[in-house]
Amino acid sequence: MSGIPGTAVVQVTNLSSAVSSEQMRTLFGFLGDIEELRLYPPDNTPLSFSSKVCYIKYRDPSSVGVAQHLTNTVFIDRALIVVPCAEDD
Numbered sequence: 001m002s003g004i005p006g007t008a009v010v011q012v013t014n015l016s017s018a019v020s021s022e023q024m025r026t027l028f029g030f031l032g033d034i035e036e037l038r039l040y041p042p043d044n045t046p047l048s049f050s051s052k053v054c055y056i057k058y059r060d061p062s063s064v065g066v067a068q069h070l071t072n073t074v075f076i077d078r079a080l081i082v083v084p085c086a087e088d089d
Helices: 021-029 062-070
Strands: 009-016 034-040 051-058 081-085
Touching: 009 021, 009 062, 021 034, 021 051, 021 062, 051 062, 062 081
Parallel strands: none
Antiparallel strands: 009 051, 009 081, 034 051
């Protein structure tokens, strides 16, 4: 799959507003060891949002290609969009 060479980060968009970081860690953890996971807005935000976005950094960049296969998988009530993302150094 095409993407950003060597990146270990994926961006997951079109997430349900009901999703939690624990649910994301469980789903994407099957694909590789997660080094870092950030969900925006965070779980403890008192405001409601129509959707969320999640960034997942894997220990092994090869997990990024595998994670992209979850694109169009319906999770809770929406089809996920998973794309490689450039890392901040």
